Amino acid sequence: MIKPRGCNASGHKGWVELKCRICAKKLYIGDDIIYVCPKCSRTQDAYFCIADAKKTIHMKCPYCGSELKLLLTLT
Numbered sequence: 001m002i003k004p005r006g007c008n009a010s011g012h013k014g015w016v017e018l019k020c021r022i023c024a025k026k027l028y029i030g031d032d033i034i035y036v037c038p039k040c041s042r043t044q045d046a047y048f049c050i051a052d053a054k055k056t057i058h059m060k061c062p063y064c065g066s067e068l069k070l071l072l073t074l075t
């Protein structure tokens with residue numbers, strides 16, 4: 001299980017809403033499959049829906065070129 005460092009989602013009960021950086025689709029942690037660049041998630045909000053991660057950017061971060069990781073849950 002992947003645990004984002006330093007983020008315990010205080011104030012939230014698991015429903016954390018993110019937006020796909022490419023198509024702006026709303027993504028919910030724990031409900032949607034979300035891909036994230038571990039380097040750019042904080043600086044660029046580099047979160048992506050599965051369709052864009054696979055088809056648009058081919059699992060590579062468009063900002064730094066790193067391989068995207070699956071973001072499963074914050075809890």
Ligand SMILES: [Zn+2]
Pocket residue numbers: 020021022023024025048049050051052
């Ligand atoms: Zn998308």
Ligand SMILES: [Zn+2]
Pocket residue numbers: 037038039040041046061062063064065066
């Ligand atoms: Zn990146």
